[in-house]
Amino acid sequence: MDTINTLFLLSGFLIALSVLASRLSTLVGVPLLLLFLGLGMLAGEEGLLGIEFDDYPLAFLIGHLALAMILLDGGLRTRLKTFRVGFKPALSLATLGVFVTSALVGMIAMWVFGLSLVQGLLVGAIVGSTDAAAVFSMLGGRGINLNERVGATLEIESGTNDPMAIFLTLMLVELLVGDIGGWLETSLFFLQQFGLGIALGLGAGWLIARLLTWVDLAPGLYSLLALALGFCVFGLTSALGGSGFLAIYLTGLMIGNRPGRHLNFILPVHDGLAWLSQIGLFLVLGLLVTPSEMMAYALPAAVVALALIFVARPLAVLVAIKPFFRFRWREVGFIAWVGLRGAVPIVLAIFPVIGGVENASLYFNVAFAVVLLSLLIQGGSLPWMARRLRVEIPPSVTPSRRGPLGIQSADDYEMLVYRVESADLEDVPIRLLRFPSGALIASLFRDGVMLHPKGSTRLCRGDTVCVIGREDDLPALNRLFNGDATLRRQSAFFGAFNFDGEARLGDIADAYGLTLSPGEQEMTLAEFIALRVGGHPVVGDDVDWHGIHWVVNEMDGDRITRVGLRLY
Numbered sequence: 032m033d034t035i036n037t038l039f040l041l042s043g044f045l046i047a048l049s050v051l052a053s054r055l056s057t058l059v060g061v062p063l064l065l066l067f068l069g070l071g072m073l074a075g076e077e078g079l080l081g082i083e084f085d086d087y088p089l090a091f092l093i094g095h096l097a098l099a100m101i102l103l104d105g106g107l108r109t110r111l112k113t114f115r116v117g118f119k120p121a122l123s124l125a126t127l128g129v130f131v132t133s134a135l136v137g138m139i140a141m142w143v144f145g146l147s148l149v150q151g152l153l154v155g156a157i158v159g160s161t162d163a164a165a166v167f168s169m170l171g172g173r174g175i176n177l178n179e180r181v182g183a184t185l186e187i188e189s190g191t192n193d194p195m196a197i198f199l200t201l202m203l204v205e206l207l208v209g210d211i212g213g214w215l216e217t218s219l220f221f222l223q224q225f226g227l228g229i230a231l232g233l234g235a236g237w238l239i240a241r242l243l244t245w246v247d248l249a250p251g252l253y254s255l256l257a258l259a260l261g262f263c264v265f266g267l268t269s270a271l272g273g274s275g276f277l278a279i280y281l282t283g284l285m286i287g288n289r290p291g292r293h294l295n296f297i298l299p300v301h302d303g304l305a306w307l308s309q310i311g312l313f314l315v316l317g318l319l320v321t322p323s324e325m326m327a328y329a330l331p332a333a334v335v336a337l338a339l340i341f342v343a344r345p346l347a348v349l350v351a352i353k354p355f356f357r358f359r360w361r362e363v364g365f366i367a368w369v370g371l372r373g374a375v376p377i378v379l380a381i382f383p384v385i386g387g388v389e390n391a392s393l394y395f396n397v398a399f400a401v402v403l404l405s406l407l408i409q410g411g412s413l414p415w416m417a418r419r420l421r422v423e424i425p426p427s428v429t430p431s432r433r434g435p436l437g438i439q440s441a442d443d444y445e446m447l448v449y450r451v452e453s454a455d456l457e458d459v460p461i462r463l464l465r466f467p468s469g470a471l472i473a474s475l476f477r478d479g480v481m482l483h484p485k486g487s488t489r490l491c492r493g494d495t496v497c498v499i500g501r502e503d504d505l506p507a508l509n510r511l512f513n514g515d516a517t518l519r520r521q522s523a524f525f526g527a528f529n530f531d532g533e534a535r536l537g538d539i540a541d542a543y544g545l546t547l548s549p550g551e552q553e554m555t556l557a558e559f560i561a562l563r564v565g566g567h568p569v570v571g572d573d574v575d576w577h578g579i580h581w582v583v584n585e586m587d588g589d590r591i592t593r594v595g596l597r598l599y
Contacts, residue, residue, distance in 0.1 A: 041082065045074055049310045064165055064313055064373055065406040071317015084318040087384045094378035097312035098193075099279050102163050103261045104305035105190050106236075106283020107298060115589065116567040117183025120356045124184070124366075125160075125192035128351035132370075133159035133199055135343035136335060143331045144393065153203040157380050157394055158339060158401045160196035162373030163189040163280075165406065175417050176426045178571035181362050185369050193375060194224045194274035200379050204386045220272070227273025229281065235264045236285025244291040253293045254300035257286055292443055295435045309374075316377045316399075325396045332400035339401060340408060344370035357565035361420040368416050372405040424571040425520040428513045429505075436499070444499055446473070449512040451494040456512075462486035467507045470500030506585075524571075525584045525595030532557030532591040545577045556581070557591035573597070 052066045074080040084090075133155035141151025166189035177185075198221050239260045243253060264282045269275035287294065325332075345367040352358055352366065380398035383391040417423045432448040447470075456464075461472060461484055475484045476495040482488065490496075498508060513521070530539065536559050537552040539545070551559060560581055563574045568591055573582040585593035 041074070041080070045070060045314055046307070046310055049314065064309065065403070065410065067310055067313035068317045068403065068406075071314040072320060072322060073317075074314070075318045075320065075322075077322050082318055084315070087319070087381050090315050090319050091378065091381045091385065093315050094312060094374060094381070095275075097308035098163070098276060098374060098378065099262060099265045100258070100301075100308040101305050101312075102190055102276055102280040103258070103283040104301045105163050105186070106280040106285075107287035107294075107301055109186055109190070109284055109287065111284065111288045112588070113179060113183035114187065116180045116569055117187045120184045120352050120358070121187035121191060123351040123355060124188040124348065126195050128188070128347045129159045129192050129195040130199070131347040131350050132339070132343045133196070135346060136339050139338045139343070140335050140397070143334050144397075149203055149206055150390075153200065153207065153383065153388075154335065154394060154397055155343075156196060156199035156203055157382075157398050158335075158372055158376045159199065160192040160375055161185075161189045161370055162375045162402075163193075165189075165371035165373030165410065166369065175414055176424055177365075177417065177422055178362075178424050179569040180358070180567070181365055181422045184366060189371075190280040191277055193276040194228060196375065196379060197274065197276075198224050200382050204382050204388055207383075207388050208386055223272045224274045225277070227268055227271055228275070228277030231264060231268045231271075231273060232278035232281025233285060235260075235267075235278070236282035239264075239282060240286045240289035243286065243293040243297075244289060250296045251300075253296040254304075257293075257297050258301070258304070261286075292435050312374050316374060319377075320396070320399050324392065325399060328393060328396045329400060332397045333404060335397060336401040336404040339372075340370065340405065344368075362422055365416060365420045365422045368409060368420075369413065370405070371409055372402045374402075376402055422571075425524045427521070428509045430508075444501060447498045447500055447505070447508060449496045449498065449508065451490050451492055451496060451512065453513060454492065456490045457492050458489050460486065461488050461490065464511065465507070466511070467500060467504040470498055470504045470508065473497045473499045524597075525582045526580070526597030528596040529584055530556055530594045530596065532585075532594055534594075543577075543579075556594050560591055560594060561589075 049067050049070055052070065074082050076083045133152065135155070136158060137148075137152035137155030139151075140146060140154035141148055144151070144154075146154070166185055202217055202220075239257065242260075243257060246256075248256065261279050261282050265275035265279040268278035286297070345364075348363060348367040348370075352363055358366075376398040377395070380395040383394045388394070428449070430447040430449055433445050436444045436446060438444050466472075472484050474497045475482045475488065475490075476497075477491060477493070496512070498504075500508060532555065534556045536547060536554045536556055539556060540547045540552075554562075560572070560574050560583060561568050563576075564572045564583075567589055568583055568586065570583050570586055573580045580597040582595040582597055583591050583593075584595045585591075
C-alpha cells in the first residue's frame with residue numbers, strides 16, 4: 032500500500048511541477064520539453080528525489096503510448112488544405128531527408144566514437160528523424176505564426192518521418208545481432224511499413240470520422256471513442272507489420288477534417304491528453320538516464336549533435352527540397368534549423384537495449400545528449416530565427432472565445448466573442464458595420480453590463496461583442512474586429528495599400544508608371560505573382576518588382592485574392 036501511495040504522490044507532484052514550469056518556460060524562453068526532461072533527471076537516481084528507474088521495456092511501452100497520443104492530436108489539428116503546399120516536400124524530407132541525415136550522422140559518429148560502419152549508421156538512424164512532440168509543441172506553444180508553406184512542411188514531416196527512422200533502426204539492429212533477412216525481405220518490410228500505415232490510417236480514419244458524425248453520444252464520450260479507435264488502428268497496423276505511428280497520425284487527420292459537432296468535444300480533451308503524454312513521456316525518459324554515465328559520452332556526443340544541427344540536417348534539407356520544389360533560400364534555411372529532436376530518438380535508442388546489441392548504453396546516452404542540445408540550441412532560438420529569416424506572417428485577430436450552439440450536426444452555428452479594440456469602430460452604429468450576411472450580434476457587454484443591441488447602438492472601445500455565425504464568417508469578422516496594434520503590424524508587413532487579385536496588371540502599370548513586357552499586359556496581378564512565386568503561393572509570399580514589394584495578403588485555395596503593396 033505504501034508503494035501505491037508513494038507512486039500517486041510522486042507522479043502527481045512531478046506532473047503538477049511540470050505544468051507550473053510551463054509558466055517559467057514562457058518567462059525565460061527555455062523550451063518546455065527541455066524543462067520536462069530536466070525535471071525527470073532531477074527526480075532520478077542521481078537527482079534530488081533519488082528515484083531508481085531502469086525499466087527499459089516499460090519506458091518503451093510508455094513511449095509508444097505517449098507518441099501515439101501526440102500524433103493523433105497532431106493529425107486532428109492538421110488541415111487537409113495545408114497538404115496542397117506541404118505534402119510533397121514533407122514526404123521528400125520524411126524519406127530521402129531522413130536517409131541522408133542518418134548516413135551523414137552515421138559517418139561522423141563512426142569517426143568520433145571509433146565504431147564500425149554499421150554501428151555508426153545505427154547512431155545516425157536513431158537520431159535521423161525529427162520529433163512530432165517537439166515540433167508541435169515548439170511551433171504551437173511559442174506563438175510563431177509561420178507562412179503556410181513552411182509550417183505545413185514541418186508539421187507533416189514530423190508526423191510522417193518516423194517509419195523511415197524505425198525501418199533503418201530495426202534493420203541495423205538486426206544486422207548487428209545477426210538476424211537480418213535478405214534484400215527482398217528488407218525491401219518488403221519497408222514497403223509494408225509505409226503501405227499499411229497509409230492504407231489503414233486513411234481507410235480507418237475515414238470510417239471513424241463518419242461514425243463520430245453519425246453516432247449520438249454524451250459530449251464527454253466522443254473524445255474517448257476517438258482515442259480508443261485511434262489506438263485500435265495503431266495496434267492493428269503495428270500487428271500487421273505496418274507503421275502504427277503513421278497510421279494513427281493519418282487517422283487523426285481524417286477525423287479532424289470531417290466537419291461536425293463532435294470536434295468541439297474532441298479537440299479540447301485531446302489537447303489536454305497530448306500535454307499529459309508529453310509531460311509523462313519526457314519525465315520518464317529523464318528518469319531513465321543516468322547523468323554520470325551520460326557525462327562519459329558528453330564530449331563526442333556533443334560533436335555528433337553539433338554536426339547533426341549544422342551539417343547533416345542542412346545538407347539533407349538541401350538535397351531533399353531545393354532540387355525538386357520552389358522554396359526560397361530563407362525558407363530552406365528555417366526548415367533546416369527546425370530539425371528538432373525529441374522523444375522519438377530516445378525511444379528508438381531503447382531498441383538496441385532490448386535487442387541485446389553490444390555496448391547498447393552508448394546509443395541511448397548519445398541520443399539523449401543529441402536531444403538535449405537540439406532542444407537547447409534549435410528550440411531556444413526558433414522565434415529569433417523565424418524573424419531573422421522572415422518566414423513569419425503577422426497574426427490576425429481571432430475570437431477570444433468560440434463554441435458551438437448545437438443546432439445542426441454539420442456546419443453548425445457558433446457563438447463568437449470579440450473585444451472591440453479598433454479606433455475605427457469607436458462610436459460606429461451597428462447597422463453600418465460590414466457584417467457577413469449570415470452573422471448577427473446577439474449581445475453586447477459594456478462595463479460588465481449586458482446590453483440588447485439594436486441597429487442604432489453605437490460601439491465603444493472595450494465593448495465585448497457576442498456574434499452568432501458560422502466558420503465561413505470568421506475571415507470577415509476577424510478583419511472587422513482587428514485591433515489597432517494588429518492593424519499596424521499587418522500594415523507594416525503587407526503594406527498600406529491593397530489590390531484585388533483580379534486587378535489587371537496593365538492598369539496597375541499605367542497608374543504607377545511601371546514597365547511591362549508585351550505578354551504581361553493582360554495578366555491579372557494574381558497570375559503575375561503566382562508565376563513569379565511558382566508552385567503554390569501562400570500568404571506572405573512577396574515579389575520584388577520595380578523596387579516595390581507585392582505581398583500576398585489573402586488566398587482562396589490556390590487563388591490569390593488580395594495583394595498588398597509595400598514600398599520598402
